[in-house]
Amino acid sequence: MTSAEQVKAAHRSAEEIGRTAAGPRPLPPLGHQRAAADLSHVDTTLSNGLRVLAVRKASVPMVELRLWIPFAGDDRMHAATAEVLAETVLTGTARRDRVEIDAEVALIGGDLNTGVDPERLYFGGTALSEGLPTLLDVLGDVLTGATYGDAEVARERERLIERIAVSRTQPRTIAREALQKHRYGDHPATREVPQAEDVAEVTAEQVRALHNASVLPRGAVLVLVGDLDPQEVPAELERALGGWKSDRSAVVLPPLPELTGGNVLLVPRAGAVQSQIRLSAQTVPRVDPRYPALQLANLAFGGYFSSRLVENIREDKGYTYGAHSGFEFTGDTAVVNVDADTANEVTAAAYLETRYELFRLGTVPPTAEEVESVRQYAMGSLVTGTSSQSGLAGQLMALASNGLGIEWLQSHPERLAAVTADQVAEAAAEFFAPGRFTGVVVGDADLLAPKLAALGVSASEKD
CATH class of the missing domain: 3.30.830.10 (Metalloenzyme, LuxS/M16 peptidase-like)
Structure with a gap:
């Protein structure tokens, strides 16, 4: 018998593995399900209108940050400008340039990233627990003082155009866009991938104007989870984000039309x-x-x-x-x-x-x-x-x-x-x-x- 034949003879199917001489092998009983979350937390709204949800989960000495800002717009150029904004918001402020932002976040064992879709602008970050004040200070600086330098906008705009060109060749992107257009027509929710020609027109001045008009705390949500004291978080955020304020609310996506079937x-x-x-x-x-x-x-x-x-x-x-x-x-x-x-x-x-x-x-x-x-x-x-x-x-x-x-x-x-x-x-x-x-x-x-x-x-x- 060849080695291949020996392997084949020794192989057992899943059905054979699950059986014994007395019949099918019984599965062990399921244990009692634990609660999904039973954690100390604070859910409050700051003076600037930002909702904050802070949860203590001290499994490791780290903190996870998520910031969600409603960021809709019905202008033809909104999707393109929003994408460029998300790519360049971390490239410099009046207090820090791109390298300094990256270095400060790296020194606290963390990272900070951004993204955007038709519904929201979002920030995600991590840091060692002791570095949370620094992470919040950097975030507050970006939210209130991002400069969107001309050279930075031009560089990221060109990179974005290349990524869009690649994305639009992907079957899943094509299918998603087709589904969105079929479901919702010209609703702003369908503009998930901007047109490359629109991105090419975006200027640094337009990005700064969009930031001033739409990066707003009222209606936004900040989530912090990790090795922290939830009771101390609101005061810490008032200090770090105190300069981020506006009488206006963040721009919410208009309601989607209800789907009808059969087509x-x-x-x-x-x-x-x-x-x-x-x-x-x-x-x-x-x-x-x-x-x-x-x-x-x-x-x-x-x-x-x-x-x-x-x-x-x-x-x-x-x-x-x-x-x-x-x-x-x-x-x-x-x-x-x-x-x-x-x-x-x-x-x-x-x-x-x-x-x-x-x-x-x-x-x-x-x-x-x-x-x-x-x-x-x-x-x-x-x-x-x-x-x-x-x-x-x-x-x-x-x-x-x-x-x-x-x-x-x-x-x-x-x-x-x-x-x-x-x-x-x-x-x-x-x-x-x-x-x-x-x-x-x-x-x-x-x-x-x-x-x-x-x-x-x-x-x-x-x-």
């Missing part, structure tokens, strides 16, 4: 060898009493690896390497999205099976065993996701930006535990009905159009 569009991408399936339907936000049941219904459908959708189009039929469904929260609006990337020859079949699983979820709802499985997954993921300082900071920022706080996080396991199989079935039937979904299929129209048309997918007039 899935084929968006042509000539020569593509793969297709992107993107479906979306209106759901309810976290504060809705139906949300816990909806969360479990989503997990059963496509929210984790053992879900029905993944089992069907990945494990059983091999149509895609990965399929997923999950929530997207924007302001007070919530939608559920379904994503899958497939080869052209199986795109129509994968789309059909995805619709089939949506239909099956409502007509053959998750069993009690399925519900218990996804419940434990949801509760365990919540505990795992908040076990680190960065994970807890991210979770709290997502909640705080919608007006929620740590109390919601602490009580959510109880809400999940109280959900019944009947409530999951009701949520599945109401929110995962195929007719509720709209979306796009992006791919080679010449190859895809005939089969997708038979499934009700209409062709885009734009090539």
Whole structure:
């Protein structure tokens, strides 16, 4: 017997590994779920209108910082100017140049970064606990004194143009933009990637003007998590950010239009060898009493690896390497999205099976065993996701930006535990009905159009 034959003979399948002479190997019972968060905290608003959520989690001598500033705009140049602002806000102030900012943050074992999207401008940072005053001082200096030097803006603008050019060739970027335009038309939320030609027009003067008009504390949220005393944080922030003030409020994104289902569009991408399936339907936000049941219904459908959708189009039929469904929260609006990337020859079949699983979820709802499985997954993921300082900071920022706080996080396991199989079935039937979904299929129209048309997918007039 060759070595290859010996390896093959010694190999056991997963089913064989899970069995004994007496039958299937039983799984150990699940332990008691711990609370997601039971931590000392302060949730308050400073004199400048900034909401602050400080939480003590002293697992390591570090502090995580997240700052979320509503940053919407409907001007044609807003998206481009906002991107340049996010790239250059840390390049210098009246007190520090780029090198000094980087050096001060590095000396406290930390970092400071920025980003922007149509809804917000955000800052993220870390520091050793003893370096928190320095991190806050640098942040306050940037918020009140960023200079946006002409040379810095010109340099970052050129880099941004190059990155946009690369991004616009990526299938996922193309599919996301197509979905946004199909869902929301010309709403400012669709301007996630600015046009390169608009970025090329941005001047340092325009960036400074946008900072003065829109980098505002009133309506913004700052989250601090780590080895700190929450009771001392508000006074420390009043000192560090005392100069950041305005009578105006940060600019909030206008409400999104409600989605209506039944219209899935084929968006042509000539020569593509793969297709992107993107479906979306209106759901309810976290504060809705139906949300816990909806969360479990989503997990059963496509929210984790053992879900029905993944089992069907990945494990059983091999149509895609990965399929997923999950929530997207924007302001007070919530939608559920379904994503899958497939080869052209199986795109129509994968789309059909995805619709089939949506239909099956409502007509053959998750069993009690399925519900218990996804419940434990949801509760365990919540505990795992908040076990680190960065994970807890991210979770709290997502909640705080919608007006929620740590109390919601602490009580959510109880809400999940109280959900019944009947409530999951009701949520599945109401929110995962195929007719509720709209979306796009992006791919080679010449190859895809005939089969997708038979499934009700209409062709885009734009090539």
